[in-house]
Amino acid sequence: MRPDLEESFAAFVRARGEHHLRVAVLLTGSATEAEDLVQTSLVKLYRAWPRLDVSSSSPDAYLRKIIVNTRRSWWRARWRQESPIASVPDRPDPVEGGGDPADRQAVGSLVRAALAGLPRQQRAVLVLRYLEDLAEAEVASLLGCSVGSVKTHAHRGLRALRGSLGDLDEFAVNETAAPDGEKG
């Protein structure tokens, strides 16, 4: 690859790699699988990089599509056995002397465990719709389903997520302001 293209690819991975890795952790429910998935997807992106017109097409959107498609083909090929947990694990004991960061870590751990317990499509809709902030039509296109299905999975997924988490008040997570342009 030309040196300028190598550098642009490297800059993209340095800037956005961790973001996609974190999203993949939520998508797959497995830290190890997330690493494999993102690395495999980045290798595919690297091969395509010289052919991409990054001025008119977002590498993020393309990488996201690669990740979703790769994961879907892995799942269908039974390469990655998904074993949703039957119940949310016991809440971790608060870190001795820990303050808000530890509580936040604990809540994050609970949410990830609850996500992992959701059906695959619900989990993907929640992550793509409410974390990646994609429009319903874009989520439908990525997942190969109808907009109506996206709405239904979102509704059921949020309800199931909330039901799994139960009462989080004991962790006293600091509420942050609602994001601008909150979508319904």
Added chain:
Amino acid sequence: MEDVQEVDACVVAEGRRLLATAFETATAGDGLAGSGMAGAELLRRVRRRTRRQRRARALVPAGAVAALGGAAALAVTLTATVASAPSAFAAVSAAAAKTSAESFRVTMHGTSNELGSTSHWEVTGEFAPSRGVGEEAVNSGKITVLYVGKHIYQNVQNIPGAGKPWDEFKIWPMTATEIATSPQFGGEQAADPGVLLSLLKSAGTVIDEGPASGLGWTGTKYGFTVATPKDTQVATGTVDVDGKGQVRRLLETFTVAVGRGRHFTFTEDVTFSGFNIPVTVTVPPAGQVSVFNGYVLSPYGGF
């Protein structure tokens, strides 16, 4: 499925906050995510994997045939102690070229296997590789793929109400090296049999295995192997060539090393028939197509 309904805004807001917390506190594997070094470490690992693939392309053995599309020759090693009989290699190479020059009907049965867990897929279609057109249905029409010149059109699940039903990509012509070193088709993605035929032209070992026959034809069965250095990816199989020099059946097994000592096996069983049938592919109306400007799709395996 229950009636579609909008989600309460408060529930959505809470969901967003919870997901944001899960995202911000996520770690991965060796504690990569959240380390502040994740991007650099990812880059290092991706470069290591792509360097392995570049090394596979670096060797050009004598007699290697340029892959379809005129790109660099496949890097292959002879994996058998018995050298290929010149006539066997020539027969297989010629059959691949002749079949690619004709139109045909194709059925592909695929199987993937890892640690005893198996899944299957089926592709049926009609292709005219010399004219750059083809149409196939994957897994009973869950995905329909059209090949038209330099473009691929994919229609996933033909779901009404999903916005524009077709996605259009530019085709990324695959060299034989890329075919041999890329993750293989394992699900509902584009599967151009011409790509598998092109791999035959770069086989490192070809052996005459005796007579072969089918409905209305007789011919010869050949065994072949295509391997990359260090055996990161190996393709073995048999190809049946009829008395007219056409490929009738191609049975290939790909063994892919996927790291951590694991291997993944794909098998493709491809039958060719209906030679020289008329093949007409109609491009979907523009209003039904989402064009992915600047994006490319490989004709075998998608991304």
